[in-house]
Amino acid sequence: DAGVTQSPxxxxxxxxxxxxxxxxxxSGHDTVSWYQQALGQGPQFIFQYYEEEERQRxxxxxxxxxxxxxxxxxxxxxxxxxxxxxxxYLCASSSGHSGNTIYFGEGSWLTVV
Amino acid sequence: xxxxxxxxxxxFIQEGEDVSMNCTSSSIFNTWLxxxxxxxxxxxxLIALYKAGExxxxxxxxxxxxITRKDxxxxxxxxxxxxxxxYFCAGQQAGSGNTPLVFGKGTRLSVIA
Numbered sequence: 001d002a003g004v005t006q007s008p009x010x011x012x013x014x015x016x017x018x019x020x021x022x023x024x025x026x027s028g029h030d031t032v033s034w035y036q037q038a039l040g041q042g043p044q045f046i047f048q049y050y051e052e053e054e055r056q057r058x059x060x061x062x063x064x065x066x067x068x069x070x071x072x073x074x075x076x077x078x079x080x081x082x083x084x085x086x087x088x089y090l091c092a093s094s095s096g097h098s099g100n101t102i103y104f105g106e107g108s109w110l111t112v113v
Numbered sequence: 114x115x116x117x118x119x120x121x122x123x124x125f126i127q128e129g130e131d132v133s134m135n136c137t138s139s140s141i142f143n144t145w146l147x148x149x150x151x152x153x154x155x156x157x158x159l160i161a162l163y164k165a166g167e168x169x170x171x172x173x174x175x176x177x178x179x180i181t182r183k184d185x186x187x188x189x190x191x192x193x194x195x196x197x198x199x200y201f202c203a204g205q206q207a208g209s210g211n212t213p214l215v216f217g218k219g220t221r222l223s224v225i226a
Contacts, residue, residue: 004155031211033211033213035214040218040219041116041218041219042116042117042119042201042203042216042217042218042219043156043201043214043216044116044216045213045214045215048211048213050211056212056213058213090155090156092214094211101158101161102146102158102211102214103158104148104155104156104157105155106153106154106155107154107155
């Protein structure tokens, strides 16, 4: 039973570029949430997708957008990258019906130079 | 964004010692979760608490959900080298579906053999 898988694991981008990160949720899960974890900080909620729609959003600018596909996988897109976007981006999956068991992937390390 | 107050920020302990860390908030949470994160990995769920006053154990780990619903603590007994990592508390408020997790900044645990 595959857990939460994310890709790529590491990437380097230049300021102003755009990036797409991908996530496949744990088998049986239909809800995907994205978190940003800056160095030395706890994860911060970006947004959540359920039934291919953004259901909840944290305090992040519109440069951060996402998508969920019919197979429940999800993408996180960040436009016009800033140096401050350098962080570990975590995908969390859960079941919209069962509630509180939330599993995290290993994350995608983004460095903006 | 909102974060929980987690302390201590870091701990250096001898192998075999007991460890205690706690998390407080100005807001009420309906669920408290404790995660462990090791370098290069995503957070792994250790203990979930769903009821005020609840005391739950997972091996050498014990966590409690504070009566006021604004705090939680995690104890690790008889620490071993593999306990090294960053421990995060996370709170979840009531709501439909899966409400976002709010994390503390983490407690970095180092165990000296």
